[in-house]
Amino acid sequence: MTINDPRLLDLTAFDGHDDRRSRNDGAGDLHMLRLALDLQLDAMLLTLGAVAHAESRGADGTEDVPWRRWLAEDLELARTLAVALVEGETAPVPGLGGGFAAADRQKSLENLVARYTSMEKLLGGVLDRPHRGEAWRVAAGEALARCRARLEELHEHRKEAIAATAARTEFLPGELLG
Numbered sequence: 001m002t003i004n005d006p007r008l009l010d011l012t013a014f015d016g017h018d019d020r021r022s023r024n025d026g027a028g029d030l031h032m033l034r035l036a037l038d039l040q041l042d043a044m045l046l047t048l049g050a051v052a053h054a055e056s057r058g059a060d061g062t063e064d065v066p067w068r069r070w071l072a073e074d075l076e077l078a079r080t081l082a083v084a085l086v087e088g089e090t091a092p093v094p095g096l097g098g099g100f101a102a103a104d105r106q107k108s109l110e111n112l113v114a115r116y117t118s119m120e121k122l123l124g125g126v127l128d129r130p131h132r133g134e135a136w137r138v139a140a141g142e143a144l145a146r147c148r149a150r151l152e153e154l155h156e157h158r159k160e161a162i163a164a165t166a167a168r169t170e171f172l173p174g175e176l177l178g
Helices: 026-056 067-087 105-128 136-169 173-177
Strands: none
Touching: 026 067, 105 136
8 A cells, every 4th residue: 555545544634734623612611611611521530549649658758759749730720721711701611510500609519418428427437437547547537627618618509509509599597498
């Protein structure tokens, strides 16, 4: 076969330009931002793993790779991409609340309560089991305490959100709770 052989695959579709689509395709651009956010979240998790690995080896920050700074920057970049998607009225990724554009404050708080409640049950279940002095129990106990503290904060914010909704809709707060 030669380069000009018609039996070769046509790879022109991979050149990054599609003549059928206009250059100002906003939905396509937002889809690309969503993909970038997916990749950024993956990168952030990889960086988090690297930080955890470095700390488990007792690295004191003198390591050549600035994992902690990168993790903070990754979080900021993920936030920036999520805000851009919200402003573009598109749903980022299901794990980020199933679509910020349609979610209000109260729904976001409910979703967080559900996740932290599940986390509390998982951590509590692991810590309630008999143990043999496993080193991870300290971290799990700290995570459980932070989880419970976050739930307390979330419940306070939910009460405020419910009261605000009640004031706008003339319902009593108990009627909104079901």
